[in-house]
Amino acid sequence: MSDGIQWLVGLENWMSSVVFARGISAQELALRMGADPDGATEPITDAQAWALDMEAYRPDGDGDGVVRVGESAGWSFAVEYGDSTGGDLLAEISRDEVEAIRYVPIQEHPPATVEYARDGVALCSFGLAEENQRYGAEPDLLLPDLIAGQVLGTDGKTLLAPRDPDGDDYEDFKVTYRRTLGVIERRFGLSLPPACLKEGLLPAYAVRGTPNMRT
Structure with a gap:
C-alpha cells in the first residue's frame, strides 16, 4: 500500500483519467464503461496505448476512447485514453452495490476532480483546491475526512492548504492536490503503483468511437 495514489498528481497528460471500482472485476469495469466483452487487446503498456490509432x-461521429484495465489493492481500475467518456458513467458503473471513484487530473484551472458513486448513485464530487464546493446526493459524505486531513477547516468552508493560482509556479496547487488525494487514499484503501500504470502490461478495450486497436 506504500505507493498510494498521491503520485497521480504528477500525471503528465491530463486526459489520463483513472476510474477505480470495488466489487467487480477489471473486465466488468471495462464493460460498464462501454467496452465489447470480446474486444480486449493483448496486454500493452501506457506508451503503446497512446500509440494506438485514435x-x-x-x-x-464520436471521437475515439480507449481504456486499459487491471486490479490493485482490492480495486479494479481503468486508465482512460483519448476521447473516452466511460468515466462519465460513474453512477452506472457503481450499480449493484459497487463503489466507484474517478480522478480526472486536469491541472491548474479548471481543477482536477474527484467523484465517488455507490450502488448506482453519484454521492459526492469536488474539485481539488476547491473542496469547499461539493456536489452530489451526499455532498458532505467525505467532509469529516477532509477536515481530519487538514484540507478544510472545521467550518467545512475554509481551505487550509496553500495555493497561489495567480502565480507562475503551481507547486502550491500540487500540495493541495496531494493532501486531498491522501484523504481519498486513506478513506478507501487505494493504491496504484506507478509501474503498474505506466510500464505494466494491461489489456486495452475500445469504449468509444472506432479506434484501430492494433498495436
Missing part, C-alpha cells in the same frame, strides 16, 4: 474528433 481520432480525437470526427464530424460525423
Whole structure:
C-alpha cells in the first residue's frame, strides 16, 4: 500500500483519467464503461496505448476512447485514453452495490476532480483546491475526512492548504492536490503503483468511437 495514489498528481497528460471500482472485476469495469466483452487487446503498456490509432474528433461521429484495465489493492481500475467518456458513467458503473471513484487530473484551472458513486448513485464530487464546493446526493459524505486531513477547516468552508493560482509556479496547487488525494487514499484503501500504470502490461478495450486497436 506504500505507493498510494498521491503520485497521480504528477500525471503528465491530463486526459489520463483513472476510474477505480470495488466489487467487480477489471473486465466488468471495462464493460460498464462501454467496452465489447470480446474486444480486449493483448496486454500493452501506457506508451503503446497512446500509440494506438485514435481520432480525437470526427464530424460525423464520436471521437475515439480507449481504456486499459487491471486490479490493485482490492480495486479494479481503468486508465482512460483519448476521447473516452466511460468515466462519465460513474453512477452506472457503481450499480449493484459497487463503489466507484474517478480522478480526472486536469491541472491548474479548471481543477482536477474527484467523484465517488455507490450502488448506482453519484454521492459526492469536488474539485481539488476547491473542496469547499461539493456536489452530489451526499455532498458532505467525505467532509469529516477532509477536515481530519487538514484540507478544510472545521467550518467545512475554509481551505487550509496553500495555493497561489495567480502565480507562475503551481507547486502550491500540487500540495493541495496531494493532501486531498491522501484523504481519498486513506478513506478507501487505494493504491496504484506507478509501474503498474505506466510500464505494466494491461489489456486495452475500445469504449468509444472506432479506434484501430492494433498495436
